[in-house]
Amino acid sequence: MFKNLGKLFVVKPGSLSEEEKEFYRDLSFENFIFFREHFENDFEEYLSCLKKALKSIKFLAVDQEGGRVCRIKGDFESPLEIAKKAKQEGIKIFIEWAGKIAETVKQHKLNLNLSPVIDRGDDEAPSFLNGRTFGKDPQVITNLGKLFIEEHKKRGIKTCLKHFPGLYGVKMDPHEELPLKEKLFEEDLYPFKALSLEAEFIMTTHLLLPEIDQTKPITFSEKAINFLRKVIEFKGAILTDDLAMGALKSYPLIERIIFSLVSGHNLLIYCGSMTELMEALLKGKNELEKSSTLKARIKESLTILERY
Numbered sequence: 001m002f003k004n005l006g007k008l009f010v011v012k013p014g015s016l017s018e019e020e021k022e023f024y025r026d027l028s029f030e031n032f033i034f035f036r037e038h039f040e041n042d043f044e045e046y047l048s049c050l051k052k053a054l055k056s057i058k059f060l061a062v063d064q065e066g067g068r069v070c071r072i073k074g075d076f077e078s079p080l081e082i083a084k085k086a087k088q089e090g091i092k093i094f095i096e097w098a099g100k101i102a103e104t105v106k107q108h109k110l111n112l113n114l115s116p117v118i119d120r121g122d123d124e125a126p127s128f129l130n131g132r133t134f135g136k137d138p139q140v141i142t143n144l145g146k147l148f149i150e151e152h153k154k155r156g157i158k159t160c161l162k163h164f165p166g167l168y169g170v171k172m173d174p175h176e177e178l179p180l181k182e183k184l185f186e187e188d189l190y191p192f193k194a195l196s197l198e199a200e201f202i203m204t205t206h207l208l209l210p211e212i213d214q215t216k217p218i219t220f221s222e223k224a225i226n227f228l229r230k231v232i233e234f235k236g237a238i239l240t241d242d243l244a245m246g247a248l249k250s251y252p253l254i255e256r257i258i259f260s261l262v263s264g265h266n267l268l269i270y271c272g273s274m275t276e277l278m279e280a281l282l283k284g285k286n287e288l289e290k291s292s293t294l295k296a297r298i299k300e301s302l303t304i305l306e307r308y
Contacts, residue, residue, distance in 0.1 A: 002289050004028050005281065008261070008301050010061055010239065012271040013038075013050060021053040023278055031059040033269060034110070036071045047109060058308070059158075059267075061112040064105050066097065067131045072104050078131035079117060083144055094144060098151040106155045114160045114203065114239075116148045118191040120168040128173040136168075138190035145191055149198045158308070161195055163205035163241065164228065165218065174206040178217060178247040181209045189232070196234045200308065203239045204228075204265070206247035216263075219248065219256075225264035237266040237304050244272030253277070254284040262293055266301040 006027030013032050014020055051057055062071050067078025086094035105113050118141050121133035134144045149159045166188030172179035204218050213221040219240050228234045243256045253276055260268050288294055
């Protein structure tokens with residue numbers, strides 16, 4: 001089972017050294033996420049090199065939300081800006097915007113856009129979320145999210161709802177520290193419930209939410225995953241947010257990996273040091289191979305991912 005562990009990661013590839021490529025091959029890594037630096041040079045050549053090095057490639061992901069969160073350069077208004085324009089000028093302008101984003105992802109031969117953001121938020125949202133949402137009205141978020149997903153489906157691009165269970169009301173940036181969410185509002189959940197059959201993926205966020213789990217962050221919480229499966233009725237693959245983020249810095253990397261897998265997450269995003277990941281997996285190899293719980297979770301996740 002250990003040799004297939006790489007199938008459950010989405011990693012940020014580096015220089016593609018021989019050591020790095022050998023690591024990917026040994027553990028069957030096949031899912032990758034790309035950032036702005038990847039597109040600054042000849043991305044087509046880089047992607048070709050990656051594909052040649054591996055037996056198979058499954059998900060090639062990017063955060064192409066619009067506005068400031070666009071890894072591929074282009075003139076894309078922010079989700080909040082375009083939502084306001086659509087309200088004033090008509091929905092056609094939103095559909096054209098979403099189609100342009102999806103087309104950009106397709107042109108770069110990627111197949112997964114880690115969007116849309118369906119958190120609630122307006123102009124007063126904290127900096128880490130500001131401009132990235134469609135507003136505060138859950139019905140508007142749902143309607144625009146559905147159109148965004150549809151434009152991607154037309155072009156064969158998979159999408160991901162984020163960030164469950166919603167960052168509305170959170171002040172602390174999970175990129176830096178682990179935030180606490182005081183209350184879970186029904187309005188936060190509505191877009192996830194309404195769109196659960198539309199997108200292929202849902203991404204959780206690093207967050208303490210006592211209403212769901214009093215002791216564990218959402219990323220490590222089996223209760224949170226059960227909530228997604230039973231209350232939200234989501235049947236697709238569930239991703240963590242980046243395990244290298246500051247919110248989880250008090251946990252050793254191998255614990256982040258094991259706890260995320262045990263909770264029931266199907267894919268783990270990791271955008272940190274590849275050397276640290278190699279060392280962590282080597283350190284945890286025995287536990288990963290011997291734990292019956294981990295074996296069951298890994299098998300379950302591989303089964304879910306085989307549907308794609």
